[in-house]
Amino acid sequence: MTSSASTPPAAFSQLSTLTPTVAPHEANAMPLSAAPAPLVSFKEVTKRYGNFTVLDKLDLNITPGEKVAIIGPSGSGKSTLLRVLMTLEGIDEGLIEVDGESLTHMPGRGGLLVPANDRHIRRVRGKIGMVFQSFNLFPHMTALQNVIEAPVHVLGMKTAEARERAADLLELVGLGSKFDHYPSQLSGGQQQRVAIARALAMRPKVMLFDEVTSALDPELCGEVLNVIRKLGAEHSLTMLMVTHQMGFAREFADRVCFFYKGQIHEQGTPAQIFEHPREERTCAFLSAVKEAN
Amino acid sequence: MSFFDWHYALQILPELLRASLNTLGITLLGFVIAIVLGLFLAIARRSNRVWLSWPIALVIEFIRSTPLLIQVYFLYYVLPNYGVSMTAMQVGVIGIGVHYACYIAEVYRGGLDAVPRAQWEAVTALNMGPYIAYRNIILPQALRPILPPLGNYLIAMLKDTPVLSAITVVEIMQQAKNTGSETFRYLEPITMVGLFFLALSIVLAYLVRRLELRLELR
Numbered sequence: 001m002t003s004s005a006s007t008p009p010a011a012f013s014q015l016s017t018l019t020p021t022v023a024p025h026e027a028n029a030m031p032l033s034a035a036p037a038p039l040v041s042f043k044e045v046t047k048r049y050g051n052f053t054v055l056d057k058l059d060l061n062i063t064p065g066e067k068v069a070i071i072g073p074s075g076s077g078k079s080t081l082l083r084v085l086m087t088l089e090g091i092d093e094g095l096i097e098v099d100g101e102s103l104t105h106m107p108g109r110g111g112l113l114v115p116a117n118d119r120h121i122r123r124v125r126g127k128i129g130m131v132f133q134s135f136n137l138f139p140h141m142t143a144l145q146n147v148i149e150a151p152v153h154v155l156g157m158k159t160a161e162a163r164e165r166a167a168d169l170l171e172l173v174g175l176g177s178k179f180d181h182y183p184s185q186l187s188g189g190q191q192q193r194v195a196i197a198r199a200l201a202m203r204p205k206v207m208l209f210d211e212v213t214s215a216l217d218p219e220l221c222g223e224v225l226n227v228i229r230k231l232g233a234e235h236s237l238t239m240l241m242v243t244h245q246m247g248f249a250r251e252f253a254d255r256v257c258f259f260y261k262g263q264i265h266e267q268g269t270p271a272q273i274f275e276h277p278r279e280e281r282t283c284a285f286l287s288a289v290k291e292a293n
Numbered sequence: 294m295s296f297f298d299w300h301y302a303l304q305i306l307p308e309l310l311r312a313s314l315n316t317l318g319i320t321l322l323g324f325v326i327a328i329v330l331g332l333f334l335a336i337a338r339r340s341n342r343v344w345l346s347w348p349i350a351l352v353i354e355f356i357r358s359t360p361l362l363i364q365v366y367f368l369y370y371v372l373p374n375y376g377v378s379m380t381a382m383q384v385g386v387i388g389i390g391v392h393y394a395c396y397i398a399e400v401y402r403g404g405l406d407a408v409p410r411a412q413w414e415a416v417t418a419l420n421m422g423p424y425i426a427y428r429n430i431i432l433p434q435a436l437r438p439i440l441p442p443l444g445n446y447l448i449a450m451l452k453d454t455p456v457l458s459a460i461t462v463v464e465i466m467q468q469a470k471n472t473g474s475e476t477f478r479y480l481e482p483i484t485m486v487g488l489f490f491l492a493l494s495i496v497l498a499y500l501v502r503r504l505e506l507r508l509e510l511r
Contacts, residue, residue, distance in 0.1 A: 086414075086417065122420055125420050126420050130418040136415035136418075153429065
């Protein structure tokens with residue numbers, strides 16, 4: 001299982017002084033009124049693969065209910081951001097907080113933060129849900145079983161209740177008639193919608209979407225994006241999505257972060273980023289994407 | 294001397310069948326030990342904790358690399374000197390079970406390694422603990438592809454039970470030898486033992502195949 005042994009930056013070693021901070025370059029993305037406490041907070045997070053630094057002292061705060069789109073060239077650290085937040089990968093330096101609690105560290109003796117153990121990670125990780133590019137459904141279970149499995153065995157929900165909720169969620173994603181279908185009997189778009197229902201069944205506070213339409217035929221993207229739209233409109237779920245669908249990012253996100261070399265190179269409202277990008281790299285990336293389309 | 298004495302064959306059939314129950318019992322009990330212990334060995338060997346995975350790997354290699362005959366001799370003739378004595382039957386079941394657990398651990402390892410990493414990621418994202426993850430998600434997927442090799446090992450175990458005659462277990466082969474030495478006719482008992490193994494192997498292979506079909510991906 002995953003474990004993240006990493007060193008917190010010195011400034012964060014005292015647990016009692018962990019108040020949310022907003023990096024200056026993020027100020028424009030925060031609401032004008034008093035900034036609410038962030039639900040997710042990356043503080044000087046560094047992640048390396050060998051000599052390659054994927055995340056480079058990354059700072060990022062996400063407020064409750066915010067919808068953040070992450071865009072950028074491949075290898076810029078977009079997916080890694082989601083993967084370290086989901087604890088699929090450990091981090092090398094820095095601190096990640098979720099809902100005011102450190103995900104990667106826990107209080108040790110004398111208030112000092114030490115790398116979190118599995119139990120602590122599991123408790124904090126429960127607030128996060130993730131949908132993957134390749135769906136990752138359990139192939140030996142029906143759509144309904146996929147959705148009830150974790151609520152029953154992880155949350156300890158009664159099977160009847162979990163079944164009822166799963167049915168509601170599958171209805172929500174438009175699969176009311178596919179309860180008993182196995183993943184192999186569903187189209188890519190349908191599988192991805194089951195995956196969304198499965199993640200929602202765990203009642204996460206934050207949902208991570210990792211290029212959820214990249215593995216789909218173009219005509220199937222729409223049905224998945226519609227489900228995400230609906231979720232955004234009907235629920236105050238915090239969402240963090242890595243996407244190549246610029247049109248969707250523009251229409252859906254409250255904030256767009258352009259990643260480059262493991263850092264947030266530029267961020268702002270969709271209008272700012274897509275219509276008036278300030279950074280040369282952002283302009284180059286957006287025009288390259290435009291050309292490709 | 295007639296080529297095959299049917300009358301004699303029928304006469305010794307009951308005692309051979311009685312002994313065959315031992316053969317079958319040892320095989321089935323040993324197989325249960327092998328598949329359960331093998332699973333634990335495989336999971337321990339895959340562990341990130343080096344203090345666990347290395348010694349287990351060593352034990353597996355040691356047992357796989359030494360003959361079953363030596364192992365059961367050791368258990369039956371050497372251990373009593375150190376205060377551990379078991380009946381020949383107990384040694385037979387445990388010896389063959391542990392021996393094959395080490396082979397089967399490697400089969401499990403192959404099956405577990407073949408489950409895509411993405412499934413582990415889904416399990417992590419759904420916050421499942423290792424027990425639920427293995428029991429409900431990973432093992433059901435790992436088992437299907439390893440059923441044929443598991444079936445092979447079941448049949449190999451069956452055919453290895455005559456080794457236990459060396460430690461006085463009266464399985465069907467030992468019974469046939471005893472019968473032969475009493476009457477000086479070996480043709481009938483040994484032929485019948487061969488046919489017994491053939492028939493039972495076919496039946497077991499058929500049952501394994503049935504199970505495979507039942508578990509085939511829908």
